[in-house]
Amino acid sequence: MPEPIRFLLNGEPVEVAGVAPQTTLLEWLREHRRLTGTKEGCAEGDCGACTVVVAEAGGAGLDWRPVNACIRLLPSLDGKAVFTVEGLRQRDGSLHPVQQAMVECHGSQCGFCTPGFVMSLFGLYKSAPAATRAEVDDALSGNLCRCTGYRPILAAAQRMRELPAAAGWRAPGRAADGTRTIDPEEEQIAQQLGALARPGGLDYEGAGQRWIAPGDEDALAAACAAYPDATIVAGATDVGLWVTKQHRGLGTLIHTGAARDLARIERTEAGLAIGAAASLADAFAALDNDFPELHEAWERFASAPIRASGTLGGNVANGSPIGDSMPALIALRAEVVLRRGDAKRTLPLEDFYLAYRKTALARGEFVARIVVPPRGEQLLLRAWKVSKRYDQDISAAFACFALQLAGGRVASARIGCGGVAPIPARARRTEAALQGQPWSAATAERAAQALAAEFTPIDDMRASAAYRGRVLGNLMRRLWLEGGDGRAVTRVHDAAVSEAPR
Template sequence: MGDSIRFLLDGEVQTLRDVDPTATVLDLLRYRLGRTGTKEGCAEGDCGACTVLLGELDGDRVAWRAVNACILFVPMLDGRALMTVESLSRGGTLHPVQRAMVEKHGSQCGFCTPGIIMSLYARTVGAAGTAVPAKDLLAGNLCRCTGYGPILAVAEEAEVAPSEEDAIVSALRSLDRDRPLELSWRDPLADSDRRWFAPRTSDELAQILLDHPDARIVAGATDVGLWVTKQHRVLPDIIWLGDVADLKIIEEEEGHVRLGANVRYSEAHAALTRLHPDLGELIRRIGAVQVRNSGTIGGNIANGSPIGDTPPALIALGATLTLRRGAERRQIPLEDYFIAYGKQDRVPGEFVESVTVPRPAPGTLIRIVKLSKRFDSDISAVCGAFALTIEAGRIVSARIAFGGMAGTPARAHNAEAALAGQPWSETTIEAAAAALAQDYTPLTDVRGSADYRLTAAANLLRRLWIEQQAPESLLALEPIHG
């Protein structure tokens, strides 16, 4: 058991003791370290005003990623390097990104500016997920003064530059040798100990879960972080997956892609794009760079949200889940994991280890469509995924799954039955569209009414048919992921 957290801030070792396991890095920076450049705008990972850079060892280099400090728990810093907006201008000299923001009038009220600068700076050090168009790079940074024009001009000029990081690599290696497996903090209000477990291997994780089956598993905290910042929940025991290296595997084989549960969205993006372009586009629509740099594929599944974006797509593609408890493993179809709202097929002490996605057979018709009120950083109202095998004008097989249509992501079995074995025709599509009302009883909420969701789902089926009939000139008029 350890009693301290150690990390690098601008290359200098910081040691923290008696730390609340769910204290946020944002609060640490502002109220304990006096780094007030990092702002609180939303406290839920949406606005980007709190963007900082987190670095960790990757062989002989430091792998940087932009993250939201407002939903990053302080123990996640242990053994890592941290940079804030103050890091860029030590000694009184502005970094080129900062200078460009001044010269191009990219700052108005200035509240969002530090977070925007950190997102732009991330590209200059080749940080994860930043090799994207400028608008994607800044999708997670909201400017309420609507000054995006000059900011985008600065983003276009932000080029990757070599960095001198040998000293940081050496210091991180030194920190890595002494990192604790467990931290404990005494909660004076609850008069109890709150523990933070940081296993290094899946074997350690399995044993800790057997010993503490009620502990909360946390990967990127993109959802659990809001339990603390918005709901003010107290989480007694936490098991963090950030150091479990063997849950970060990405295995691309001839017949499948296998992803460890701890693979972040930004890390999975390339492999899933190669599996099918629509999957890559779907990942691009999940949150923003900061969220994709923290959130994980396994966390999105294990969470069991009915509006999680990846499960419908993976279900339609026939993905299987590997669950582990102790030394025992079992595989189940991903669709069977979701039992009811808030209930998954996972017994105490069991955890999601990996997800395996079969490589689609050549010629399979695949479409994955996310419908939301805005394009960037929004939660789905409806997410539909279709995988059809069509031979000689007849539908041989069909797998359809939707999110946002029920208490869980689920297949449309009646619609599939209306398609399978039938001619590939408009009449068949209309029969399948009508069958969706037997598959789902959607709820009405702020993202859409039940009628809207059923109508939209049926229209996605019709659109699939139209796309295959229309000339390419017509298809180019509107993107299929709007």
């Protein structure tokens, strides 16, 4: 007996049946519910006009995260609470502080982007009420505005915290003992979500299409084995575009998001084991603990809403040559654990990629986890993404350098590169040029020349082949400038950081 999709919409329970599972949340909100406050701009996760906030049971209270409704598939909301701009008005009818702040600070002109900005700010208001300027910038990295120039919106992000909140969706507070306090509305939502919980997962069918969302990894393994031709879908930040841009029918869909054990991030003897269904946001936070040098690269990966929906397993399995996590994971010697039925196998991540968009995944097999070994002593680690824009852009080139130094020499070197080959690749010749050499300007220069010539990249709209080669060589030189004897400051904002944090 097919089950309906159940979730909370602006605090009210809804059940959906008969709708094709590849329907996006945006289409459903606008076409089926006539909630047209949520806009469609790009329909590919880039502009943020469609941003809504999704809350789910978290540690203390709820986790509130912005997501792009345009590429989020409707059944993936099962058991969650969705908030749209229509739901923010407070019980007394007044505007929510986020909305009021946008009005007071003139944060809206034509208004098309405004609901999306309001929802991104609402997500921040609920999750990080004392956000720093850098956190505000990051929270808004997925929202584009053609009119305001952003300054009034940033002012609203400041102002929203000064306005009183009536009963409604208040910011969390802190009790005298430092614990997080939550408002009664949030508590009520948490209780309602408890009642919607479906430990066995969801088996849904609508308009002749099936959505299987197994409740744990074992059940997922059984479903993948039973339906080897089904499309696996995690956060749909790649798959969603197959629907909205390529208008593809996806057939039976197997969703990884209900298997909570597949989202676990654990510290094991082998290292940090990141479940394939862990969100990019959670995976990057865990990697930040062990490898803080990578923080900036993760901050530049898409935008906050994409990192909230997208998963590390999806990035790795998608295998795009311009994917950003893989070059870094390859440099960190990560391994990928694949599972088919009860059989598991482990591969070095670089061996997972066979050719352009071709991976070692067999029929019925899926990515179960990614394991990153513990860091060694004296690791010199840097990763740089080169793209036309700082935020929310695709890499023209990406390089991650992991040099194990010992006694002034390079004991071992691993370099992962993206955007320069048909697959995420290791720069083995350059690694060999570094291996065992004194860590010096001369060695770095030889390695830079080797790296510039190591790959045969292509010309495309993001960069020419010549630029890509040259930029890789220059990143090697930068590694020496930042991590060699001189420790040069290579960026203007680095110089400013020592005096006044951004």
